[in-house]
Amino acid sequence: MKEDPRLIATRQTALDAAQKILMDEGVLHVTHGSVSKATGISRSTLYRHWPDARSLRDAAFRRIATPPNIPPKTDGPLRSDLRWLLGVLMGALNDTPWGQIAPQVVAAASNDAEARLVITEFMKDRFASVEAVFAAAIGRGEITADVPVDQLIELAVAAPYFRKLIRHEALDEDWLDQHVDLLCSIAKTNSGH
Amino acid sequence: MKEDPRLIATRQTALDAAQKILMDEGVLHVTHGSVSKATGISRSTLYRHWPDARSLRDAAFRRIATPPNIPPKTDGPLRSDLRWLLGVLMGALNDTPWGQIAPQVVAAASNDAEARLVITEFMKDRFASVEAVFAAAIGRGEITADVPVDQLIELAVAAPYFRKLIRHEALDEDWLDQHVDLLCSIAKTNSGH
């Protein structure tokens, strides 16, 4: 029993538009009315799909916040793995809808359990990737297990997010190089061989 | 020529309520109507003060985002100064309206130049405080000038913000101790005496 293609088409068209509005104008402007105007889909149809404004907005959030799965690179050396992984992460912040949408999700999360779930799940995923890189480095003996890995992971991810979402500063290659250098130097100097 | 006390009283009462609504229910619910209902101030009066929803919300943002000026402590040692300063910062995030409002400002900033200005000014202020601490440590000769101060400042501030706003993890004394320890160890090991 397949789903009616009209349902799928409507959902996709509507959420595409909702996503764009969310990015360009903010969550305040994501409404059945604005999506209808942007897509040509009639308001009544939109109401049939998403009974209220809240569910429409949630759907728009969810659609964007699904983490792209990052092909792991953990063959070392640490600096190279880390640089590559954070490069992907930085690229996502710079060039994908996620970078533009994340601020809205952050705000929504402060008084919406649903949005909070979206973002914590997303972050859990990111952290796991970074952790894998450090774990591999420990496995290779490149650093020892007594480096404060949890703190390093947090700093590794926090810096680009903070810089982008809160400071609105550029995330470029030079900055990332410095960031990775610092992380590695911490890892190395705390490594007790 | 003093200002009519009624103007002041109305503004204060209204923005108090707007602030509370902003924190409890999110920016979506800050409207002339909701503030009127919360305060008893008539809608027409509110419209006279803030002609549209946008200006009302901006006013609410601005009111909360004014940085409390932090009495500087730069008499050393570095660890102690840093611990104290970040403690104040962490306290603000945990226990003042700013901590609850910041996510909303972050979101607003992504498509509102006004809000972006609010937050970048705020951050500039924070960074200056942290920088003063490092500068003093350099002045005392506790660390040398070749430590990557700018990166350290960013990490120092980024971590608590990221943890609170994005991860929704606890900011407690234990965490802060670890954080300051790590920052100091970076500063020390990069210090070339």
Place this chain on the structure above:
DNA sequence: TCTACTATGCAACAAAATGTTCTATAGGAG
């Protein structure tokens, strides 16, 4: 192709939120 099903568009509508304007009143300044 014929039939049953259902998603859509559209119009009409109700309800609520959003702005606007006017007037009477009451508080504040000199």
Place this chain on the structure above:
DNA sequence: CTCCTATAGAACATTTTGTTGCATAGTAGA
């Protein structure tokens, strides 16, 4: 006491939001 002005309140227009009924057209299955 008098002038000035901020407020409350009501009346109003406008827009947004949500609902419903119906005709149309796309879809699936026989």
